[in-house]
Amino acid sequence: xxxxxQSPRYKITETGRQVTLMCHQTWSHSYMFWYRQDLGHGLxxxxxxxxxxxxxxxxxxxxYVVSRSKTENFPLTLESATRSQTxxxxxxxxxxxxxxxxxxxxxxxxxxxxx
Amino acid sequence: SQQGEExxxxxxxxxxxxxxxxxxYKTSINNLQWYRQNSGRGLVHLIxxxxxxxxxxxxxxxxxxxxxxxSSSLLITASRAADTASYxxxxxxxxxxxxxxxLTFGKGTKLSVIP
Numbered sequence: 001x002x003x004x005x006q007s008p009r010y011k012i013t014e015t016g017r018q019v020t021l022m023c024h025q026t027w028s029h030s031y032m033f034w035y036r037q038d039l040g041h042g043l044x045x046x047x048x049x050x051x052x053x054x055x056x057x058x059x060x061x062x063x064y065v066v067s068r069s070k071t072e073n074f075p076l077t078l079e080s081a082t083r084s085q086t087x088x089x090x091x092x093x094x095x096x097x098x099x100x101x102x103x104x105x106x107x108x109x110x111x112x113x114x115x
Numbered sequence: 116s117q118q119g120e121e122x123x124x125x126x127x128x129x130x131x132x133x134x135x136x137x138x139x140y141k142t143s144i145n146n147l148q149w150y151r152q153n154s155g156r157g158l159v160h161l162i163x164x165x166x167x168x169x170x171x172x173x174x175x176x177x178x179x180x181x182x183x184x185x186s187s188s189l190l191i192t193a194s195r196a197a198d199t200a201s202y203x204x205x206x207x208x209x210x211x212x213x214x215x216x217x218l219t220f221g222k223g224t225k226l227s228v229i230p
Contacts, residue, residue: 004157033217042203042222043158058217090157101146101165104205104218106157 003027006091006107014115019078021110023091031094032074033058033104034066036087043090049074081114088112119147119204119221127227134191136224138204139184147180148205148218149189158203158220161189194228201225 004025013019023032034046045058047066055066063085065077074093078085089110094102122137138147146165150158164171164180164187171178177190191198205218 035220040222043220045217045219048217092157101163103148103160103163104158106159108157109155 004091004093004105004107006089006110008110009108010111012113012115013081015081015083017081019081019112021076021078021089021091021112023074023076023107025072025074025091025093025105025107027093027095027105028071029093029095029105030071031096031102032068033092033094034064034074034076035090035092036060036085037090037109038087046076046089078112081112083114086112086114119206119219121202121204121221121224123224124222125225125227127229128194130194130196130228130230132194134194134198134226134228136189136202136226138187138189138221140187140204140206141185143182144206146207147178147187149176149178149187150203150205150220152201152203152223154200161202191226194226196228196230199226199228 007022030051033048035043037043044060046064049055049068052068052071068074091107092104094104119138119140128134148163149161151161152158162173162178164178175192180187201223203220203223205220
């Protein structure tokens, strides 16, 4: 299907385990983003990527790792999950990140629970 | 850091009434965007207003921007039950060096439209 998809939609894991959240977009957008959404904090940017093999930190990058070997995929890895990483994670993409008029297109989200 | 802050945090109205949500921000912006998030879904772009615009319309949506007060408002006229959602303002932050723009989201206003 066209658009931006995330998998899994729901994930329960245990403290200390490694977890990878997947994001895939079919528009060939240059920019991709990972946000987390928590009550009382709104959306906060974790990492973003300007193109394949180009990534940079956002507001809350600690404990997360990203990679982008292909334009269409932008996985987010929690190397050693902690309870504070329980959240809803959203992936987004935009055609270009070089204009402030760019619209971001969001995936449906992954609800992650760390026990 | 939170750039935009929506007000009120929650709003409950009857179907057919108008709904007004406000957004205040701290630093100068180029553009301001409004997004909607239905429960359990990703954010969807509604409208963008540039810093040199004072008002913009899209269907039942009316957005105003007052750069002197660093505030924006979103008006939804003749609300419907389907408008029940959270609404977020997003402002741009220019990053030096890479020349890329990113959006900073507020915490949102939760709108409930009662049939």
